[in-house]
Amino acid sequence: MHGVWRGNCCHSTLLTYSGTYVFSSGPPSGAGLERVAWRMSSSIDHRMGLTTTRAGWRIVSGGKVIGHDTTVIYGENATLLCQLTETDDDLTRIIWKKKTREKLEESVFFVIRQGGKTEHKNGLEDRVQFIGNFAEKNGSIQLLRMRLLDEGIYTCTFNLYPSGPLETDINVTVFGKMACSYYSMA
Known part of the structure; x- marks a missing residue:
């Protein structure tokens, strides 16, 4: 063009x-x-x-999405922070997508609508919780019982009217637990 x-x-x-x-x-x-x-x-x-x-x-105002990469230990919970700032546009929904070791193609797994109504898609079901506040344009979530296959890139997208989507990528790293044994040679 x-x-x-x-x-x-x-x-x-x-x-x-x-x-x-x-x-x-x-x-x-x-x-x-x-x-x-x-x-x-x-x-x-x-x-x-x-x-x-x-x-x-x-x-119109541009807006900015703030998110932070996170690291978690296998089996523990990961908090994915995602906050929209600097805009007065109307928020219509928040969409979470993931691209992980388990599934290399990006897919939507969680949708948040006005009033904090949530919709689970493509897998995580009861392992994802909305901990943010829709009215305050906070789309933060918590992922429960993290697995090594959950490691990857998570995308938080705010759909705004009239300006359209704003998003950020959050890299999630999952470390395995070390198993140590102590043997006495007495």
């Missing part, structure tokens, strides 16, 4: 680079000469916070 697009809503020229549009002249107020992602469906790119509307361009 390289070339030139002329925006009829604000008479700006946008140049594209790898599918990302760049203002070359006449950006809307506050946008500056920066890379922006523009989608025909009038949704916004969550990284730049720019969208089209019938009236023209509108700048």
